[in-house]
Amino acid sequence: MPKQKLKRRSDGRYQRKVTLSDGRQKIVYGRTEAELKAAVSFLLAEDDAGLQVGDHTLVGEWAKIWLNSYKLSLRAATVRMYRGSYNNHIMPVLGCMELRDVRPVHIRKVMSSIADKSESTQSKVLLTMRQLFETARQNALLLRNPCDGIKITRHAKSTAKKYLTPEQAETLMRTVTEPRARAFCALCLYAGLRKEEALGLHWDDIGPASMAISRGVTFPDGNQPDPSMELKNRASRRVLPIPKKLREVLLNTPHTSEYVIPSADGSVITSTGYQRMWQRYVTSMVDFPVHAHMLRHTYATTLYRAGVDLRTAQQLLGHATIQMTAEIYTHLEAEDSLKAVHRIDEYLEKGTG
Structure with a gap:
């Protein structure tokens, strides 16, 4: 057991010399005996845990x-x-x-x-x-993680729609006619691809009834795409069925490159090229807000409305955890429950008639 000596300094603080397990000595201070005792206990706990006591790493x-x-x-x-x-x-x-x-x-x-x-x-x-x-x-530099128990500050959720209504989806696909932009919208809307997955899709990835998602185009350093083309997570690598509506769009999309959504010269698209395509041929064509992730969320909504079970939806969306999928489904269930008030009103009116 390390030796401890209590002493009171001229400035009123208490101090105690503690001998550590490796023979080194360290002086601990406290404004009160209780504060000193707590400081000594913490130091001994660090020593018992094998920490390098006195480490000054910033x-x-x-x-x-x-x-x-x-x-x-x-x-x-x-x-x-x-x-x-x-x-x-x-x-x-x-x-x-x-x-x-x-x-x-x-x-x-x-x-x-x-x-x-x-x-x-x-x-x-x-x-x-x-x-x-x-x-x-x-790495024995700390006794405990100071982040334990810390949480973020939750905000009131926006009332803005995260997905398109069936009417808006139909309007979008009827109005967007530029081949690349139309194919991009269809891939996200009818197969739930993330933006980077749609931009990374090759024609060779598409078969008679399904397509393989194996790469993604991201722009971590600005305009140029990341050469690695890694997907977001392991679950993102998946094989997806091709719905009839998507098949029709793909059949009418010209093969000008190995990429389904290439740049103007046929190479992998840049961030600027994507933004130009999206603004010129998509957002300027409709009178409602729309962004790429909204199309993917619309696909998730389609799965829910079609009665696709949670586990299958997770696999189709490429979510790393089922909790991510469940959050979408729970939100949609909450919306449906609010709509039930009309049926409740009708029942109560009949009961009092």
Whole structure:
């Protein structure tokens, strides 16, 4: 058991010299005996856990090691997310602090600074901090993860529709006539492809009754596509049935490139090329808001309305977890329950007649 000696300093603080398990000695301070006792207990707990007591590694120093050792093998877009979350939101608050000094209150300070940001942004920042400090704990630089128990600030959900009505979907496909734009809309609307999956699709991926999703076109560094063409997750690699409406569109789409949605010169499309196509041939053609992910969400709605079970819907959408699919289904179920009020009113009116 380490030896401990209590002493009161001239400034009124208490101090105790603690001998650690490796023979080193460290002086601990406290304004009261209770505060000193708590500081000693924390130090001994760190020592028992095998931490290098007295380590002065800064959060910023560890962040560089963490990114290079744990994250560089991931998709470029994912690395960019972690780097952006740290540089823009975490570093200004925690970068110059020592790892061992970070407490939950400091994590809350970061989260408070972005409480007005989207839930998505908050989740990415909290995920980055949680993993950053968890790997520090696994490397015996921390006793516990200061992010434990921290949550994002939920916002009131927007009342804007996340999907198209059947009438809007029909109008879109009737109005969008440019071949590439029409094929893109059909792939997202009738097969639920993500934007990057539709842009990465080859004609060779399409068979008589199904198509294979095996690559995605993303733009992590600006305009040029990522050469790796990696998909978002393992579940994204899937084989999808081709509905009749999609088949009709594809049969009438010219084969000008190996890509179904190529750039004007037939090569893989750039970010600028996609934006130009979308604005010129899609959004300018309809009088209602529409974006690519809205078409994918419309497909998810179609699956729900068609009675497709949750597990099958997860596989068709390429969701990494069934919770993601369940969230969409639950939202649609809630909408349906609100519509039931008309049937309730009709029943009650009959009962009182």
